[in-house]
Amino acid sequence: MIENEELIVIKELSFYYDQKPVLLDINLTIWAGDFLAILGPNGAGKTTLIKIMLGLLPIKKGQVFLFGQPIKSFKNWHLLGYVPQTATHFDPLFPATVEEIIAMALFSRKRLWSRTKEERKTISKILEIVGLQGKEKIPIGQLSTGEQQKVFIARALVHKPRVLILDEPTTGIDAETQQQFYDMLQQLNIKNGITIVLVTHDIGIVNRHINRVACLEGRLIYHGTHEDFCFSEFFKEMIGRGDHVISHRH
Ligand SMILES: Nc1ncnc2c1ncn2[C@@H]1O[C@H](COP(=O)(O)OP(=O)(O)O)[C@@H](O)[C@H]1O
Ligand SMILES: [Mg+2]
Secondary structure, three states, X not given: OXXXXXXXXXXXXXXXXXXXXXXXXXXXXXXXXXXEEEEOOOOOOHHHHHHHHOOOOOOOEEXXXXXXXXXXXXXXXXXXXXXXXXXXXXXXXXXXXXXXXXXHHHOOOOOHHXXXXXXXXXXXXXXXXXXXXXXXXXXXXXXXXXXXXXXHHHHHHOOOOOEEEEEOOOOOOOHHHHHHHHHHHXXXXXOOOOEEEEEOOOHHHHOOOOOEEEXXXXXXXXXXXXXXXXXXXXXXXXXXXXXXXXXHHO
16 A cells, blocks of 8 residues: 555536536545544535536536546546445335345346356455345345345445445444444455545444544535544544434434
């Protein structure tokens, strides 16, 4: 890993839907190895910001660089893994197993029946990383919400991304499972060297896992290290407002 490598750089970015301004003059850098939490109230523009990073929304004003390249000419999209907001909530009868859901991403150009032994091994290795070993044959609808979310993370990992971007991944998951979930993300960050960008309301829970914080309210009202954040007015305000429990009420 290159020291201080800049993976995502956002410069003077503004964005609006129709006439409605949503993001204003954002400057944000994400470095290799970061575990960044993006915080902010509903409607703050968090999802919009990460969709722009992922090339899912066009840039209207400002610049975005991915791995040193202007986003317009960037081609290595496999370097970015994405778990969208509300990816889960499956019909219990949804007719696909864990293995099939992951295989869809892994072998998108192949038929499922042509899966080789080696490919199955890749899947079981990824399942082990997210703590779902041995669950290949279980229909996704029979898993708990927390486990379903892990399947989506497994799927986002199949192309070995360097950055994993998650949009409020623990909505609808109980506090204890959330804790395990964030521990797993920390393992990915530390052991596997994957940079994590996490949109969340759970500042009280992710607090000990992250190294950087960005607070969004249309503008980027705070961006800095986790240590500085803990001594900031923003942190006191958020804890005071009880932001860390908001996610349980969605
Ligand atoms: N496709 C869209 N068209 C118009 N307005 C949108 C669209 N998506 C989001 N918005 C609006 O943009 C603002 C920011 O939304 P979003 O990025 O989803 O915020 P957050 O993820 O922080 O809750 C909100 O006011 C939302 O209603
Ligand atoms: Mg959102």
